[in-house]
Amino acid sequence: MVGRPDAGLTGVSGLAAVDALAGKLGLAGTLDAAVGPVKQRDRGLSAGELLVAVASCQLAGGDHLVSLDRLRGDAAGQRLMRIDAPAASTAAGLALRFTTGHFAGIETAVGQVNTAVLGLVGRVRRSALLRSVTVDIDTEVYGSRKRGVAYNYQGQRCGRSHIAHWAELGVPLAAELTDGRTDGRSTATKLLRRALAALRVQPR
Incomplete structure (x- = not known):
């Protein structure tokens, strides 16, 4: 310019x-x-x-x-x-003022917003979204200078953000931020339960 x-x-x-x-x-x-x-x-x-x-x-x-x-x-x-x-x-x-309780509140709010979104979409779209709910759990954030970065089991330097997404709607439901040495499988069950709670629906 x-x-x-x-x-x-x-x-x-x-x-x-x-x-x-x-x-x-x-x-x-x-x-x-x-x-x-x-x-x-x-x-x-x-x-x-x-x-x-x-x-x-x-x-x-x-x-x-x-x-x-x-x-x-x-x-x-x-x-x-x-x-x-x-x-x-x-x-x-x-x-820096956010505590574990505050982060839990974010997930509660996500569930409430999801309910609001479902109330705004048409009946056909809502039925399609709720017919089969997929919770996708992803991990790994790379970058040697980020807080909590460490060598994982594959010998890679990384941090680990464990995030559960509602795949059909494309929104995050719950998350755990840990260091690269933490095995994501150790918190997967707890994370999935929190994600299902944030869905505010019962998947079939």
Whole structure:
């Protein structure tokens, strides 16, 4: 680009659709109710707002906390979202306040959102989604500089994120973040039970 960037243009116009969906589902409020407060004073972003902002940044191509600062610098893109992207330092500070209880609350909220989504789709689509539910469990996150990275049983340096997805809907249901030495099979049963609880349906 030659000259000054046009502040009225953005490369993340798709965030308008993300914001509309988050608003339709009451995503931030649902997360707040299930997760609870993460700071003493009721100022700035709530837990639910932080999670929605970070997820929106990821959907816009962000792959690191610094991506939030880039999104904040996109004046036009920010106007598409009712929740402003926090500074990377702010997001990191709030994230450090999350406890095991808060993470469990996120999974509870996921189950509530799934129920809301199923209530919005047509009967035919809903029946198709519930006819056969597939929970897909994946592991492994590679990168030698990430926290918890260690050599696994295959001699690879990796961290291990154990995530259960609802394959048909394409959403995560439950997750465990462990180091590379942890065998994913040791937590698979517990993770599957939590994923089924987040489904809020009984697979046939």
